[in-house]
Amino acid sequence: MWSDIIHEFADSPSQSRVVRFLLENGFGVTEDGRISCNGIEMPATAVAKTIGSDRRVVDSTARRILERPMLRDLFLNMRATPDLSRVAVTLGYAVITVLPKNASERGIVGAAVRVLADHNLSIRQIFVTDPQFSEEPKLVIIVEDELPAGVIEKIRALPQVKQVII
Structure with missing residues (x-):
């Protein structure tokens, strides 16, 4: 399944970095396309800064996730656990x-x-x-x-x- 997710974003290295970051950290996406961690919204600018990207890339990645049913379900329900x-x-x-x-x-x-x-x-x-x-x-x-x-x-x-x- 993970390879399917990465493959889905293979056409965009910048979006692929965003998805990988979200998965590595257990971050999800809200119904309105915002990045979240256990229900707490995180600014796209903060995510972008952390991975060396642009807020617009983070926003477009979140929208793309919501457009695909399998990804949508996964990221709407993603939870982070403490390390x-x-x-x-x-x-x-x-x-x-x-x-x-x-x-x-x-x-x-x-x-x-x-x-x-x-x-x-x-x-x-x-x-x-x-x-x-x-x-x-x-x-x-x-x-x-x-x-x-x-x-x-x-x-x-x-x-x-x-x-x-x-």
């Missing part, structure tokens, strides 16, 4: 970042979660960046407890894992 990784230490949580060998391979999340479950760790959040939107896709797992000895080594030893960062 706790930057505040995890303050909350007393541990952050494990897993860089996969091949992000398109199945089972990466399941294998890492199994290791954590085997150690009775409570997972607070899992965040996966989509390989179609990210230059360096990753799996970020935030756990409530301190990491017992051996957990990182077991995750690092998984066949799908290229690197683990804590």
Whole structure:
């Protein structure tokens, strides 16, 4: 589906940048063509400035999204969720970042979660960046407890894992 969305905007690199930005950040579009985040409207000028574009490109992208039923439904219902990784230490949580060998391979999340479950760790959040939107896709797992000895080594030893960062 993501490739269909990107393909839809292949004729316009500037609109493609806007769509990619919206998807990466969980931003939606309102019925009247404004960019929104969880129902809060965001000025097109702010979005344009952030991605190095023009407000008119953002506005025209939003209108184009609303003209296509599949995109319309998707972006009208898009929701953002908080990424706790930057505040995890303050909350007393541990952050494990897993860089996969091949992000398109199945089972990466399941294998890492199994290791954590085997150690009775409570997972607070899992965040996966989509390989179609990210230059360096990753799996970020935030756990409530301190990491017992051996957990990182077991995750690092998984066949799908290229690197683990804590």
